Amino acid sequence: MPPSNFRWDPDGRASFAGAPVSGLASAFGTPLYLYDETDLSQRIETYVQAFGAENIAIAAKAFLTGRLLQLAQEAGLGLDVVSEGELEFALRLGFPAERIIMHGLYKPPSALRTAARQDIGFVVVESPGEVEELVRIARQEKSKVRVLLRLAPAVDVHTHPSLATGAPASQFGVPIADGQALETVRQLIAAEDAIDFKGYHMHVGSQIAMLDPFISGAAAVADFARTVWSETGRWPEVLDLGGGLGISPDSPPPSALREAYETTLAGILADGPMPRLMTEPGRFIVSPPGVTIYHIVQRKTAADGRTYLIVDGGMSDGPRPALYGAEPEVAVSPRRGGEEVVDIAGMHCESGDIVRRDVRVTRAEVGDLLIVFDTGAYNHSMASHYNRVSIPPVVFVKDGVARPATRRDNLSDWLRLEVR
Numbered sequence: 342m343p344p345s346n347f348r349w350d351p352d353g354r355a356s357f358a359g360a361p362v363s364g365l366a367s368a369f370g371t372p373l374y375l376y377d378e379t380d381l382s383q384r385i386e387t388y389v390q391a392f393g394a395e396n397i398a399i400a401a402k403a404f405l406t407g408r409l410l411q412l413a414q415e416a417g418l419g420l421d422v423v424s425e426g427e428l429e430f431a432l433r434l435g436f437p438a439e440r441i442i443m444h445g446l447y448k449p450p451s452a453l454r455t456a457a458r459q460d461i462g463f464v465v466v467e468s469p470g471e472v473e474e475l476v477r478i479a480r481q482e483k484s485k486v487r488v489l490l491r492l493a494p495a496v497d498v499h500t501h502p503s504l505a506t507g508a509p510a511s512q513f514g515v516p517i518a519d520g521q522a523l524e525t526v527r528q529l530i531a532a533e534d535a536i537d538f539k540g541y542h543m544h545v546g547s548q549i550a551m552l553d554p555f556i557s558g559a560a561a562v563a564d565f566a567r568t569v570w571s572e573t574g575r576w577p578e579v580l581d582l583g584g585g586l587g588i589s590p591d592s593p594p595p596s597a598l599r600e601a602y603e604t605t606l607a608g609i610l611a612d613g614p615m616p617r618l619m620t621e622p623g624r625f626i627v628s629p630p631g632v633t634i635y636h637i638v639q640r641k642t643a644a645d646g647r648t649y650l651i652v653d654g655g656m657s658d659g660p661r662p663a664l665y666g667a668e669p670e671v672a673v674s675p676r677r678g679g680e681e682v683v684d685i686a687g688m689h690c691e692s693g694d695i696v697r698r699d700v701r702v703t704r705a706e707v708g709d710l711l712i713v714f715d716t717g718a719y720n721h722s723m724a725s726h727y728n729r730v731s732i733p734p735v736v737f738v739k740d741g742v743a744r745p746a747t748r749r750d751n752l753s754d755w756l757r758l759e760v761r
């Protein structure tokens with residue numbers, strides 16, 4: 342889906358958030374990540390309308406730069422981090438600690454110590470062993486850490502297997518049915534001097550286009566909350582139901598997700614006050630506003646007759662097609678009339694480096710630009726230096742004005758890491 346301020350000028354050239362794409366490509370080089378700032382802010386607003394800013398922690402893993410943090414902070418959002426690096430990056434750039442939710446299957450002791458010292462919003466624990474570690478560190482730091490327990494809701498989700506995180510076989514969360522989750526709650530309650538146990542977390546998966554898995558997950562969490570209430574008298578203050586809302590045209594809007602959650606929870610948790618309902622969107626907010634721009638650098642014909650367009654980037658800056666079989670929408674600029682069906686390959690020495698197979702585009706020439714849509718999530722954040730290729734810059738564009746957020750890295754940056 343093109344971002345809301347993407348246009349075709351009358352001469353057939355693409356324009357992005359009020360600026361010609363060709364001008365942006367000349368100014369910043371290609372490959373290039375562009376973000377339509379107005380579109381991004383509108384998508385934040387759509388979520389805010391549904392859930393309230395204070396209940397939203399945007400997922401740093403989907404996309405994280407200083408400018409994104411600024412926009413999130415201005416909108417009153419929180420931040421969901423999943424590693425020490427994301428935590429430290431956000432804190433160093435001045436993101437308020439109390440608005441940070443910390444996840445991670447493994448949180449190094451130093452990260453737990455930072456969380457305790459900085460008194461971050463919540464630490465989401467994933468295992469009994471981690472609870473022990475956190476209690477030890479919180480006691481050393483003489484602090485009391487607000488904690489959510491991540492549950493494994495055992496929900497099968499119809500998405501790519503690598504994007505399903507709530508399935509029974511998942512490594513994430515603590516299983517409910519075998520009693521592990523209840524045991525972990527008892528462990529948390531017993532450490533009340535160091536732990537302020539606030540409630541539960543789930544995240545059933547990503548790129549989900551229907552409400553059912555969210556509803557099943559929320560019901561599993563709410564059922565468990567009732568069990569804990571009857572066993573221990575504890576009623577949850579917070580339910581953080583993760584992210585995962587998809588961006589396909591048939592995906593429900595955030596308002597429908599909110600309604601579905603409320604109806605589900607109200608039916609099960611009628612015996613006490615409705616807990617604070619939190620959410621962690623990533624892709625929904627940052628994917629559609631982002632595009633990647635490449636130059637088409639070669640045309641060639643394969644032995645079986647298919648036409649390849651080769652671009653000057655690929656799986657190092659856009660790993661999702663290779664990782665998840667993503668099939669992003671693409672367009673060639675300028676549009677000079679006529680169409681052709683092509684395969685578009687990245688430049689990497691890897692057969693799997695295919696941007697799109699068998700896709701219809703307007704007839705392309707070497708030197709034209711290829712625009713790949715919906716690349717705002719999980720591309721810059723997953724980019725690599727594979728084949729010693731630079732990570733492209735991120736540029737935000739608003740009302741025709743470009744604002745660079747990161748620069749392209751280069752040989753000097755890499756050489757600085759060498760130990761001789």
Ligand SMILES: Cc1ncc(COP(=O)(O)O)c(C=O)c1O
Binds near residue numbers: 403506546547548584
């Ligand atoms: C714990 C957690 N929260 C939120 C998200 C964001 O998911 P999405 O980008 O699909 O909204 C993820 C992504 O996998 C996650 O693991």
